[in-house]
Amino acid sequence: MNPAESSVAVLLRYPAADDERAAESFAPRRRVEIARDRVEPRGDAKELRVALVGAGNIARWAHVPALKKIPGVKLAAVYSASGSRGKSYALRFGADYCASDYDEILRDESIDAVLIATRNQHHAAQALAALAAGKHVFVEKPMALTVDECRALARAVRESGKQLTVGFNRRFAPFYRELKSQLARRAGPAVVNCRVNSPGISGSYWMADPAIGGAILGEAVHFVDLMFWLLDSEPAAVSAYSLPTGGEGTVGENNVAASFRFADGSVANLTYCTVGSKTSAGERVEAFAEGLGLATEDFKRLAIKKGTLSARSRWWGEKGYAAQLESFVKSMREGRAPEVTVLDGARATIGCLALMDSARSSEPREIDLAAVMSDE
Numbered sequence: 001m002n003p004a005e006s007s008v009a010v011l012l013r014y015p016a017a018d019d020e021r022a023a024e025s026f027a028p029r030r031r032v033e034i035a036r037d038r039v040e041p042r043g044d045a046k047e048l049r050v051a052l053v054g055a056g057n058i059a060r061w062a063h064v065p066a067l068k069k070i071p072g073v074k075l076a077a078v079y080s081a082s083g084s085r086g087k088s089y090a091l092r093f094g095a096d097y098c099a100s101d102y103d104e105i106l107r108d109e110s111i112d113a114v115l116i117a118t119r120n121q122h123h124a125a126q127a128l129a130a131l132a133a134g135k136h137v138f139v140e141k142p143m144a145l146t147v148d149e150c151r152a153l154a155r156a157v158r159e160s161g162k163q164l165t166v167g168f169n170r171r172f173a174p175f176y177r178e179l180k181s182q183l184a185r186r187a188g189p190a191v192v193n194c195r196v197n198s199p200g201i202s203g204s205y206w207m208a209d210p211a212i213g214g215a216i217l218g219e220a221v222h223f224v225d226l227m228f229w230l231l232d233s234e235p236a237a238v239s240a241y242s243l244p245t246g247g248e249g250t251v252g253e254n255n256v257a258a259s260f261r262f263a264d265g266s267v268a269n270l271t272y273c274t275v276g277s278k279t280s281a282g283e284r285v286e287a288f289a290e291g292l293g294l295a296t297e298d299f300k301r302l303a304i305k306k307g308t309l310s311a312r313s314r315w316w317g318e319k320g321y322a323a324q325l326e327s328f329v330k331s332m333r334e335g336r337a338p339e340v341t342v343l344d345g346a347r348a349t350i351g352c353l354a355l356m357d358s359a360r361s362s363e364p365r366e367i368d369l370a371a372v373m374s375d376e
């Protein structure tokens with residue numbers, strides 16, 4: 001038996017009679033303590049205590065390993081709807097305890113921030129509850145599935161004074177940062193092309209389900225954010241078509257060709273599909289402006305062409321997950337807004353909703369983020 005396992009104590013606590021929440025539910029609250037020697041943080045910075053919310057793939061292979069490498073940050077707790085998954089993550093990553101009742105995490109005043117990596121339909125509610133409990137929030141994309149959720153989250157960030165950031169990791173990937181800095185020097189509007197092929201998001205895979213936004217809110221949302229960020233200009237309108245919907249097999253809604261117009265006159269195409277073969281290339285982003293041609297592929301290859309000059313570089317597939325977490329920790333410590341804000345999360349969701357509405361109706365849709373977000 002794993003020595004850490006032997007020190008696990010299962011606490012089944014029943015609500016006290018005077019607990020307001022007891023009136024709502026008499027279900028037992030589950031919390032499992034993971035006993036181990038406490039390691040005090042080095043240096044004089046206050047330890048930042050983070051709870052993982054949702055024990056899934058990206059938490060295991062990206063976020064928690066990256067979090068554990070940041071000095072002075074402690075994975076304090078793991079929430080999972082599944083007691084056994086939560087316990088295995090807490091043991092594996094050295095958390096103090098795990099809980100299958102989210103309120104257990106929210107009531108813990110020692111926890112500074114939550115890292116929400118659950119499935120998409122839970123993000124907004126879990127983020128709202130965390131902000132209301134006075135926690136900073138890192139929430140995976142999409143931040144929200146509806147306009148109302150976007151507005152509620154923007155209000156909650158304002159009223160709580162806490163920070164919320166969204167997992168748009170591409171903004172922290174070296175090649176996309178280089179693409180942005182090249183585009184920042186352009187003299188006029190640009191033409192952008194994003195081609196994304198994600199055959200994994202199909203069939204019975206949970207994210208393919210249009211009832212929870214499908215692959216568009218689930219993944220194409222990255223590229224709605226990326227186009228805005230690369231161009232540094234607000235999306236103003238979208239015109240989109242999808243594959244036929246309602247058939248069996250292929251999920252029509254998840255396969256789209258969409259054209260965006262931006263406030264500065266730039267235009268961008270997003271071709272997003274889930275029907276390719278597993279060996280089709282993943283993502284390719286191209287940008288063209290006066291005398292400038294840029295292309296990046298799968299975080300690994302970048303080509304910059306200026307006039308007759310041409311430069312190419314290759315890299316390992318650095319996707320920006322660790323850099324985004326480091327940046328968020330810094331912004332929490334320094335008490336300043338994160339690089340990706342709640343408004344960025346709202347723009348990407350609202351852009352995707354407009355895209356999907358356009359594809360359904362075969363009509364272009366205006367996008368006016370300021371108007372939508374001011375209408376609270």
Ligand SMILES: NC(=O)c1ccc[n+]([C@@H]2O[C@H](COP(=O)([O-])OP(=O)(O)OC[C@H]3O[C@@H](n4cnc5c(N)ncnc54)[C@H](OP(=O)(O)O)[C@@H]3O)[C@@H](O)[C@H]2O)c1
Nearest residue numbers: 054055056057058059080081082117118119120140141167
């Ligand atoms: N930024 C990016 O590049 C990126 C990449 C991948 C995913 N994501 C986002 O990250 C979030 C999590 O994605 P993921 O790929 O980690 O999904 P996942 O492995 O399915 O995990 C998502 C959640 O589902 C629950 N879960 C895990 N295994 C399960 C199982 N066998 N049966 C039922 N439920 C299970 C867990 O919540 P509980 O522990 O509470 O049950 C977990 O937090 C999503 O919002 C996704 O959009 C972002």
